[in-house]
Amino acid sequence: MPREDLLRDMYTAMLTALGPSRWWPATTPFEVAVGAILTQNTNWRNVEKAIGNLKAAGMLSPEGIRSAHPDELAECIRPSGYFRMKANRLKDFVAFLGEECDMALTQLRALPLDSAREALLGVRGIGPETADSILLYALEKPSFVVDAYTRRILTRHALLPEDVLYDEMRDFFMDVLDPDVPLYNEFHALLVRVAATYCLKNTQHCTECPLAPFLP
DNA sequence: TGCCAGGCCGGGT
């Protein structure tokens, strides 16, 4: 079966089983980016606490983060883990955006996808997954997001080898799917939800998994 | 109670 058909069938199976995801859980592009940084290797539930703390402290804004004392910023985001490092990453991201952060985000969105991606990857603390999350969920650019869950599903289904590189997984989708923002948005969300529910790290009770019919 | 969570960096080979 052609890869495009396989991916669309897997997508349909997940969407039918779980329903739409309504991602990303944030209200502004800037908040999406903050969440993308805070959720690096971290459960989203912990990120929610950190974002709540930021909001309560008036720090969930470019100015709030820029003017915050590093230690106070770190204390707010403590529940999201790696809090000292992530405080610096938020500071670095805000510094990258400059004085007019909303305008900077608008200008970033106006760039071609590859240029915007390179610009984000130049920021310390923003790697490929975080960059693609910001591109897709904040800037609404058709950049497919790959994460540990995506890798687990792709390798368990023997679609790609264990040692596959990030960009190879991304291309696996983008080479055959139309550059469709709503599709990429929902596809990634469904992969995360399915993997987190049915495809645990050291278990394989995949009989109830919507993707079980696609196992090799 | 240990294992895991929507990674990334910096230094070493």
Add this chain to the structure above:
DNA sequence: ACCCGGCATGGC
């Protein structure tokens, strides 16, 4: 170009 240790909290 990889490989690896470090970073850290909270939930189950």
